[in-house]
């Protein structure tokens with residue numbers, strides 16, 4: 001579904017990603033871990049099409065299409081969803097209104113009829129249950145004044161509404177309390193299907209107990225320096241990153 | 253140019269939708285302005301002597317006045333002798349009912365999305381349609397008359413209700429109030445008149461739609477709204493004009509009188525032709541709007557969505573004379589390309605326990621300049637006066653300007669006056685977030701801008717709010733990409 005080959009990206013001339021290779025197949029869950037500043041969010045942003053990140057080398061194909069050639073909105077419409085590490089506030093725009101605009105544009109791109117208000121609201125009701133999000137939150141301005149946990153939950157709610165094929169969750173677990181972590185993870189698991197794939201960026205093994213990954217990758221200095229199964233996450237939890245850093249730095 | 257600016261650039265360069273004009277036979281005054289022209293207009297309208305005298309007095313005052321220079325706008329001097337002060341579509345005889353109105357005139361309004369046919373009208377809005385200098389049709393007159401409500405063209409009011417016109421004309425905006433008000437007083441051609449008797453709640457929105465069609469013609473309409481004690485009315489005003497290379501002048505006067513416990517809501521969606529991308533053409537909009545809360549516990553609320561005009565000079569104001577009276581001003585002013593707007597309000601607290609609230613949302617794009625100018629005045633007698641002002645500016649790109657000029661004058665120490673101001677830019681983050689959910693950049697900007705202006709848009713009656721939202725999006729279309 002997603003193939004990343006030798007991806008290099010820079011911000012204002014500073015290289016951040018330095019040769020990423022990754023293959024994600026339908027039905028898989030990949031976890032990306034790594035120390036702060038290693039480039040995890042940068043990778044997510046590049047995949048979503050954020051303009052300030054300049055791709056200097058490499059290629060990315062998504063469902064057979066050249067992903068890097070698409071505008072950010074077309075990537076979303078093709079089914080790439082990014083749950084932001086820091087969701088943005090939009091004053092005066094309710095989540096409901098925002099999502100309705102989004103969903104109908106996605107549907108239009110896919111050649112589907114727009115949903116009328118009634119159908120949209122019943123879809124919302126159904127998905128709200130999935131992540132146990134409160135109606136009151138959704139009638140407020142998007143993310144404005146939301147607590148950290150509420151913002152993250154709202155990201156997953158949006159994901160549920162838009163039904164993406166590839167979801168990238170950037171530290172969705174940070175800021176969630178213990179119950180919320182379980183609820184949100186359950187939501188993500190229920191949205192999984194043999195046709196969809198998930199990339200979870202996280203610092204903590206705990207999330208991976210709920211959302212069980214098929215592969216775990218460690219990103220360091222803009223490269224995937226180690227890949228393994230979910231046991232790798234356990235090992236990292238126990239030992240930290242130093243041993244990996246030493247391995248990599250010694251090899252240079 | 254950064255991406256943000258490029259986006260804004262493309263998004264704000266969309267064409268004006270109502271830029272068409274129609275050829276019809278017109279009854280016109282000769283070009284120029286002098287006493288003869290004023291007599292000509294007055295005679296054309298078969299006015300009584302007192303009104304002609306009033307006009308002439310205003311004209312003499314105007315001749316001695318100077319054009320105001322304090323506003324933050326620049327434009328070439330208007331040559332008042334090159335303008336035409338009266339142009340009316342020719343109708344063979346005066347229409348007695350809507351059925352007798354020239355279908356071509358009705359078609360003009362149909363094209364603007366305003367049906368003057370009562371059967372077809374959305375329920376709940378009565379319309380007075382003004383084309384160039386005259387009112388062509390007023391709908392729902394009969395329904396309103398049963399309640400004692402008068403809603404008609406100004407000229408008709410002069411004929412049918414001279415005592416009311418005489419009593420209130422110039423009582424809120426004196427003929428010598430300012431340069432443009434004096435000009436309007438001398439040459440005003442038509443407009444709407446509305447009278448709500450004591451204790452009556454007007455059951456439908458009253459609406460006036462202004463359209464300039466003829467070239468080189470100034471539009472000088474005059475609106476007078478009188479709400480007697482314990483009455484209520486919500487009044488809407490909309491405006492469009494064809495696209496022309498030359499600038500056209502619009503200098504209106506609106507006067508509102510509110511008796512004790514009366515409430516008047518006045519909403520405007522202003523969409524005069526703003527000129528093209530290079531600033532060619534467009535309407536010069538110099539308007540004086542003022543209401544007086546004459547009785548205790550009365551309330552006047554102005555809501556405006558200003559998207560058009562090349563130059564806007566406009567300060568809807570409230571004189572809070574009655575004790576416990578309330579004045580409100582809600583405004584969204586959008587400027588794009590080369591547009592200039594200097595707009596705001598004046599709240600003059602005279603009575604005790606008077607309250608005023610100002611919410612101004614400026615949006616600037618392109619190379620436009622957007623100024624808020626507001627005055628809050630608390631007189632000696634006005635103990636416990638309260639004012640809250642919120643002035644926000646939203647910038648799109650880095651070649652436009654937003655300016656805030658608040659003036660506060662307090663003569664009573666018990667007054668509480670609060671002023672808050674913010675300036676923000678549409679963030680790349682916000683646009684990207686929307687994009688990531690599948691929303692195009694253009695729609696993202698519309699969404700963000702409408703969210704920003706929501707507090708004001710919420711004040712508008714339903715149908716108008718929807719129209720205003722679309723208009724905001726349309727005005728800014730092309731300024732982001």
Ligand SMILES: Nc1ncnc2c1ncn2[C@@H]1O[C@H](COP(=O)(O)OP(=O)(O)OP(=O)(O)O)[C@@H](O)[C@H]1O
Nearest residue numbers: 011012016034035036037038039040041042043052
């Ligand atoms: N817009 C930017 N301008 C300058 N530097 C940037 C920018 N964006 C990212 N960087 C730098 O790129 C590096 C990678 O950042 P990134 O956000 O991808 O890290 P991360 O792996 O997600 O870290 P964390 O675990 O803390 O979220 C950091 O050193 C960061 O400072």
Ligand SMILES: [Mg+2]
Nearest residue numbers: 040041042085
């Ligand atoms: Mg990060």
